[in-house]
Amino acid sequence: xxxxxxxxxxxxxxxxxxxxxxxxxxxxxxxxxxxxxxxxxxxxxxxxxxxxxxxxxxxxxxxxxxxxxxxxxxxxxxxxxxxxxxxxxxxxxxxxxxxxxxxxxxxxxxxxxxxxxxxxxxxxxxxxxxxxxxxxxxxxxxxxxxxxxxxxxxxxxxxxxxxxxxxxxxxxxxxxxxxxxxxxxxxxxxxxxxxxxxxxxxxxxxxxxxxxxxxxxxxxxxxxxxxxxxxxxxxxxxxxxxxxxxxxxxxxxxxxxxxxxxxxxxxxxxxxxxxxxxxxxxxxxxxxxxxxxxxxxxxxxxxxxxxxxxxxxxxxxxxxxxxxxxxxxxxxxxxxxxxxxxxxxxxxxxxxxxxxxxxxxxxxxxxxxxxxxxxxxxxxx
Amino acid sequence: xxxxxxxxxxxxxxxxxxxxxxxxxxxxxxxxxxxxxxxxxxxxxxxxxxxxxxxxxxxxxxxxxxxxxxxxxxxxxxxxxxxxxxxxxxxxxxxxxxxxxxxxxxxxxxxxxxxxxxxxxxxxxxxxxxxxxxxxxxxxxxxxxxxxxxxxxxxxxxxxxxxxxxxxxxxxxxxxxxxxxxxxxxxxxxxxxxxxxxxxxxxxxxxxxxxxxxxxxxxxxxxxxxxxxxxxxxxxxxxxxxxxxxxxxxxxxxxxxxxxxxxxxxxxxxxxxxxxxxxxxxxxxxxxxxxxxxxxxxxxxxxxxxxxxxxxxxxxxxxxxxxxxxxxxxxxxxxxxxxxxxxxxxxxxxx
Numbered sequence: 001x002x003x004x005x006x007x008x009x010x011x012x013x014x015x016x017x018x019x020x021x022x023x024x025x026x027x028x029x030x031x032x033x034x035x036x037x038x039x040x041x042x043x044x045x046x047x048x049x050x051x052x053x054x055x056x057x058x059x060x061x062x063x064x065x066x067x068x069x070x071x072x073x074x075x076x077x078x079x080x081x082x083x084x085x086x087x088x089x090x091x092x093x094x095x096x097x098x099x100x101x102x103x104x105x106x107x108x109x110x111x112x113x114x115x116x117x118x119x120x121x122x123x124x125x126x127x128x129x130x131x132x133x134x135x136x137x138x139x140x141x142x143x144x145x146x147x148x149x150x151x152x153x154x155x156x157x158x159x160x161x162x163x164x165x166x167x168x169x170x171x172x173x174x175x176x177x178x179x180x181x182x183x184x185x186x187x188x189x190x191x192x193x194x195x196x197x198x199x200x201x202x203x204x205x206x207x208x209x210x211x212x213x214x215x216x217x218x219x220x221x222x223x224x225x226x227x228x229x230x231x232x233x234x235x236x237x238x239x240x241x242x243x244x245x246x247x248x249x250x251x252x253x254x255x256x257x258x259x260x261x262x263x264x265x266x267x268x269x270x271x272x273x274x275x276x277x278x279x280x281x282x283x284x285x286x287x288x289x290x291x292x293x294x295x296x297x298x299x300x301x302x303x304x305x306x307x308x309x310x311x312x313x314x315x316x317x318x319x320x321x322x323x324x325x326x327x328x329x330x331x332x333x334x335x336x337x338x339x340x341x342x343x344x345x346x347x348x349x350x351x352x353x354x355x356x357x358x359x360x361x362x363x364x365x366x367x368x369x370x371x372x373x374x375x376x377x378x379x380x381x
Numbered sequence: 382x383x384x385x386x387x388x389x390x391x392x393x394x395x396x397x398x399x400x401x402x403x404x405x406x407x408x409x410x411x412x413x414x415x416x417x418x419x420x421x422x423x424x425x426x427x428x429x430x431x432x433x434x435x436x437x438x439x440x441x442x443x444x445x446x447x448x449x450x451x452x453x454x455x456x457x458x459x460x461x462x463x464x465x466x467x468x469x470x471x472x473x474x475x476x477x478x479x480x481x482x483x484x485x486x487x488x489x490x491x492x493x494x495x496x497x498x499x500x501x502x503x504x505x506x507x508x509x510x511x512x513x514x515x516x517x518x519x520x521x522x523x524x525x526x527x528x529x530x531x532x533x534x535x536x537x538x539x540x541x542x543x544x545x546x547x548x549x550x551x552x553x554x555x556x557x558x559x560x561x562x563x564x565x566x567x568x569x570x571x572x573x574x575x576x577x578x579x580x581x582x583x584x585x586x587x588x589x590x591x592x593x594x595x596x597x598x599x600x601x602x603x604x605x606x607x608x609x610x611x612x613x614x615x616x617x618x619x620x621x622x623x624x625x626x627x628x629x630x631x632x633x634x635x636x637x638x639x640x641x642x643x644x645x646x647x648x649x650x651x652x653x654x655x656x657x658x659x660x661x662x663x664x665x666x667x668x669x670x671x672x673x674x675x676x677x678x679x680x681x682x683x684x685x686x687x688x689x690x691x692x693x694x695x696x697x698x699x700x701x702x703x704x705x706x707x708x709x710x711x712x713x714x715x716x717x718x719x720x721x722x723x724x725x726x727x728x729x730x731x732x
Contacts, residue, residue, distance in 0.1 A: 016388075017388075020388055031399075049410065049412070050410045050412055051412055053412040053413060053414045053415065054412075073697050074684075074697075075643070075645040075684060075697045075699065076645075077429075078428075078429045078430050078431060078643070078644070078645055078648070079429075079645050079647065079648060080429075081422070081429030081726075081728075082427055082428040082429040082648055082651075082728075082731070084425075084426055086422075087419075087421045087422075088419035088420060088421055089419075089429075090415070090419055115415075115419075116663070116664075117417060117419070117663035117664045117726075118415040118416060118417045118418070118419045118664070119415060119416040119417065120414070120415030120416075120419060121415075122413045122415075122416065123413065124410045124411065124412055124413050125410075125413070131413075131416045132416065182410070183410060216419070218421075233647075318392065319388055319389060319392040320392075321392075322391070322392030322393060322394075322395040322396040322399075323388075323391050323392050323395045324395065325395055325396065325398070325399035326391070326392070326394055326395020326396065326397075326398045326399060327395065328399070328402075329395070329398040329399050329401070329402040330398060332402055333398075333402070343406045344399070344402045344403050344406050345403065345406050346403045349399050349403060
């Protein structure tokens with residue numbers, strides 16, 4: 001009998017395609033928008049995730065997010081090192097400095113200074129050169145994918161900033177000795193990594209220079225307890241990388257309005273998707289009302305009819321959903337090269353399935369009620 | 382048939398793509414661990430500080446009392462010097478000239494004194510003696526004349542008598558003067574004149590000594606046994622006096638090295654006299670040295686930033702604790718050296 005249900009479904013090819021397309025479109029809308037939002041949200045903490053070979057990040061207690069420059073005194077490092085449970089701690093400079101590129105154009109760069117001795121806090125992977133090149137005189141390394149265009153050169157000499165170029169950071173000449181690869185992130189200023197003391201040397205004179213301290217715990221220490229001990233020093237706050245990521249993410253989502261703006265878009269996409277799926281399905285059932293009436297007239301019980309309809313719901317939902325998430329993935333893959341923030345953790349397709357399935361179910365139940373109340377005689381009218 | 386399965390096929394393909402995307406999203410980048418392992422504290426409870434290695438005599442910035450152009454450099458970087466060894470010499474040609482003058486005037490004073498001591502000159506006596514004998518002869522002659530006139534009694538006029546007497550008196554006085562003159566010549570130099578000449582000699586000698594001392598000040602000498610750690614002055618360069626930003630020369634005893642550990646004032650209370658400590662070389666935490674406690678400097682100072690910048694950035698105030706270790710022992714244990722001026726990570730055991 002279920003075969004009949006399927007036949008009924010695919011019988012009218014145009015209607016069948018329209019139905020599948022509706023559900024697929026709904027799934028596409030829901031999962032794609034959610035994935036882009038997630039991609040954005042995850043980018044805010046990308047740098048923390050990729051840099052922090054550390055159990056705890058220590059910063060000034062007023063720091064709200066990654067590029068919120070509020071620095072601590074250098075001696076804080078020694079104090080943190082002296083906290084029970086801390087295996088080691090290394091300093092990190094983080095600041096914005098004006099850079100003059102080889103073509104004469106000026107740009108703000110983020111300068112990150114990592115511990116001279118251990119180079120802890122280095123970017124995840126080197127592409128050109130090696131980490132120890134940072135110990136060379138006036139050395140900095142840049143993101144391989146930074147794509148800093150030198151467009152003040154005459155057209156034929158135009159090119160991207162590359163390893164070997166000499167640039168001026170706050171009027172200090174430095175050489176780019178290598179490049180690293182790291183994932184895309186939310187903040188847009190290109191990054192130069194250099195050593196801590198060189199970063200301070202290049203930066204304008206300030207009393208406090210220490211933006212972050214990366215802390216590794218001793219074996220078997222509890223991060224929460226050590227963080228509390230560090231917080232007890234006063235004026236500083238210790239967080240795990242995950243906590244810092246979340247704080248940065250929420251600050252940006254809320255303060256930039258991304259949460260509200262994107263949220264409304266997602267909600268709208270979700271609602272429209274559901275409406276489209278529900279309505280398409282409902283119309284389909286109504287169109288087939290005559291056929292169900294005929295079945296009823298032939299003496300088919302209500303239970304069997306419900307089973308048939310359920311089969312139709314599941315098949316349509318699954319087929320449409322599969323195509324929808326597939327299309328969403330394709331857009332992600334197609335546009336990630338040009339900077340689309342697209343991240344699809346399993347929760348998104350799972351949620352999409354539940355939503356689309358639910359909508360189809362509701363539409364199905366509504367139409368079932370109609371079918372059940374159906375007089376078999378309707379066929380003959 | 383194809384038509385029938387096209388939609389399910391698309392759907393399956395879509396699901397596969399979604400699964401692939403989910404798995405790709407799950408992939409996380411592993412952060413880079415430190416290139417050189419950082420130093421881990423060897424104590425249960427401790428205070429961490431930044432240590433600066435220095436000579437056990439502290440780093441002595443050699444200065445000169447007299448400014449001038451350096452004409453000679455007697456030591457090179459790394460030389461061992463003993464207390465009193467000459468390090469370098471400031472141009473002293475002016476003093477060399479003054480020395481000659483002082484020597485000459487001393488010599489002249491000495492000769493002057495010698496001459497006075499040798500008086501009377503042998504040749505000076507005979508003429509005076511002769512003159513005395515002449516005066517004596519004249520006096521005898523006059524005496525006899527007077528005696529002769531006296532014996533004649535009243536036959537001689539009173540006037541003649543008087544003339545003879547006064548002529549005699551004159552001759553007597555002249556003889557006396559001649560004898561006195563002889564005595565004076567024979568007596569030699571007058572003592573006060575000698576004293577004056579001796580004083581002049583002493584003055585000339587003092588002058589010479591003063592030039593010598595001045596000359597000696599142009600040669601700068603080591604006040605300790607130690608090693609020449611830095612030479613920032615070369616022959617022909619001008620050396621200024623006073624405390625300099627860039628010392629002319631750094632001396633220090635480096636067999637035993639001291640580590641000056643900066644401890645944040647907020648942690649100062651945690652450091653006890655004689656607390657155990659361990660220092661780690663930056664860049665290779667396997668190179669460590671057990672430290673022996675020397676002293677706690679009883680005055681808390683503003684921390685000096687070690688960025689090498691000329692403008693100091695006062696960060697906080699720090700307690701300085703001095704520890705020591707033997708350079709040779711460190712080298713024997715690790716086959717690597719530690720140098721004065723190097724930074725180390727230091728952990729001090731605390732309560």
